[in-house]
Amino acid sequence: MKKRLGLVYGGKSAEHEVSLSTARAVTQALDLNKYEVLPIYITLQGEWLKGQPLEGPVTEIDILRLKKEGVSQPDHIEEFLKGDMPDVILPLLHGTNGEDGTVQGLFEVLNIPYAGNGVLASSAGMDKVVMKQLFAQAGLAQVEYIHFIRNAWQEDAAALLDQAEQKLSYPMFVKPANLGSSVGISKADDRNELQLAIELALRFDRKIIIEQGIQAREIEMAVLGNDHPEVSVAGEIRPVAEFYDYEAKYQDQSTELSIPAEISDPTARHMKDMAFRAFKVLDCSGLVRADFFVTQDDEVLINEVNTLPGFTPTSMFPLLWQKSGLAYPDLIDRLIELAFERHAEKQKLHYTMD
Numbered sequence: 001m002k003k004r005l006g007l008v009y010g011g012k013s014a015e016h017e018v019s020l021s022t023a024r025a026v027t028q029a030l031d032l033n034k035y036e037v038l039p040i041y042i043t044l045q046g047e048w049l050k051g052q053p054l055e056g057p058v059t060e061i062d063i064l065r066l067k068k069e070g071v072s073q074p075d076h077i078e079e080f081l082k083g084d085m086p087d088v089i090l091p092l093l094h095g096t097n098g099e100d101g102t103v104q105g106l107f108e109v110l111n112i113p114y115a116g117n118g119v120l121a122s123s124a125g126m127d128k129v130v131m132k133q134l135f136a137q138a139g140l141a142q143v144e145y146i147h148f149i150r151n152a153w154q155e156d157a158a159a160l161l162d163q164a165e166q167k168l169s170y171p172m173f174v175k176p177a178n179l180g181s182s183v184g185i186s187k188a189d190d191r192n193e194l195q196l197a198i199e200l201a202l203r204f205d206r207k208i209i210i211e212q213g214i215q216a217r218e219i220e221m222a223v224l225g226n227d228h229p230e231v232s233v234a235g236e237i238r239p240v241a242e243f244y245d246y247e248a249k250y251q252d253q254s255t256e257l258s259i260p261a262e263i264s265d266p267t268a269r270h271m272k273d274m275a276f277r278a279f280k281v282l283d284c285s286g287l288v289r290a291d292f293f294v295t296q297d298d299e300v301l302i303n304e305v306n307t308l309p310g311f312t313p314t315s316m317f318p319l320l321w322q323k324s325g326l327a328y329p330d331l332i333d334r335l336i337e338l339a340f341e342r343h344a345e346k347q348k349l350h351y352t353m354d
Helices: 016-029 077-082 102-110 119-126 128-137 150-155 157-167 191-201 246-250 265-281 316-323 328-346
Strands: 003-010 035-042 048-050 088-091 145-149 172-176 186-188 207-212 217-225 230-238 256-258 286-294 300-306
Touching (some): 016 328, 119 128, 119 300, 128 265, 145 150, 150 157, 157 191, 172 191, 186 191, 217 316, 230 316, 265 286, 265 300
Antiparallel strands (some): 217 230, 217 286, 230 256
């Protein structure tokens, strides 16, 4: 019997278009003999629209932009989902209002199995500051950084610029604390560029982080599982641009991905251990991509983890598993299996003292 799979994509996020690309790729890999795929589109305005089950793979992204005419619109989300309750949800929402634990909390309240990370891991992994603070507690080496919120910048920008220059040296990288896909990230080589970079990042988030720039290779590993996760081979990113920005990831196609990365066995083992520890300290489940810096002296620094990484067949996470022996369609099947596994584990909990 087919499993009824709710494909949730789009979202009220700066990464809306990235989510659509992911959803299209997933529809092309799903076995429609195994799944009845129900498209659930969240518009940029936050409206939920539910279409008819897919009859085949989606080839054009615009097909995924469901219109209000002819599709279901809810008065309440619970009624919306329970009208045609999926057996399992596959969230493909990148960025805020989707990857940050908000939608995961909804699925928890409705007691629907869903793939990927839960509320805690999603929210902690989305906030780069909280994530780094947890990594520090776990003893994971990382670059120096400072952080602050928009109000602090508006109250005394000069003091914060001074603080950055006192603790860090140029170049610095300025990032919104709660976005992915390199949206709003800039490299600053002097005080003027730093100020402009901060103002750009604050357009996308009320909290920003400024990190020390270093000369290092960018190497990533993929983690898959629940209580007993597995770690993939390593892959290296070699961007033609100054750094791996949004255009390099999604538009110019010039970035070179080297899988497996050319690193020593001791370095690979160290990275696997750090990826595993990062997965555990955030209480992750399902999937994570762990991103590292590796210096010329083979010092390994964790940069961040992504709890819902890019997921097209040409994205690093699926490629790392392909090179580790798990093809893209099988990877999706595995994530759905893990969703059911975690949900079944949660059903063992007692909610009374009897």
